[in-house]
Amino acid sequence: MTTDPTPHLFWITSRAAGIAALVLASLAVSIGLLMSTRLAGRRLNGGDLRVVHEALSLATMVAIVVHAVSLLGDAYLHPSLLDVSVPFLSGYRTAWTTLGIVAGWLTIALGLSYYVRSRIGPARWRALHRFTALAWLLGLVHSLGEGTDAGQAWFLAMIAIVVVPALGLLLARLGGAGRRRDVRVRHQAVSARASTP
DSSP: OOOOOGGGHHHHHHHHHHHHHHHHHHHHHHHHHHHHHTTTHHHHTTHHHHHHHHHHHHHHHHHHHHHHHGGGGOTTTOOOTTTTTSTTOOSSSHHHHHHHHHHHHHHHHHHHGGGGHHHHOHHHHHHHHTTHHHHHHHHHHHHHHHOTTTTOHHHHHHHHHHHHHHHHHHHHHHHHHHHHHHHHHHHHHHHHHHHOO
């Protein structure tokens, strides 16, 4: 006996798009971190990875929009456009939903900032772009806290495959950034001592 999925089509679409968004975002974050940590090597670190990173970022943004908009047709929740786009308004698992909304808006804003980086300035854009990891982590917490499939073994295994490498690269990036900052501070201290009579 088969169950007719038609009444749940919007809910199923939203779930699928949410999972796709998390997978795509995790891959985009991994590639971005590979480029910033130079772990990919000089050959891969050029335009090829950048094109893949950009394509994954755009696909992530589309999946986020589909994830939110498809909920508008859900017969069970009946959310309004404000419920799926403004933090703290939804009455359904408000904290988890708010995390998802904030993560979604952050991801979209930071992703689109790439196209106005000449106006923002490269240094300021790079500083802003670091918040992408925060948006991704918020999305991950949202998925694990609110996701319908969050307790399923298949979901956890699939997410681990893309999330664990991204987390490892993020920790490597944070560790490397800390070491570079320590070296810079030490270098400045030595220079200051050398210039003191």
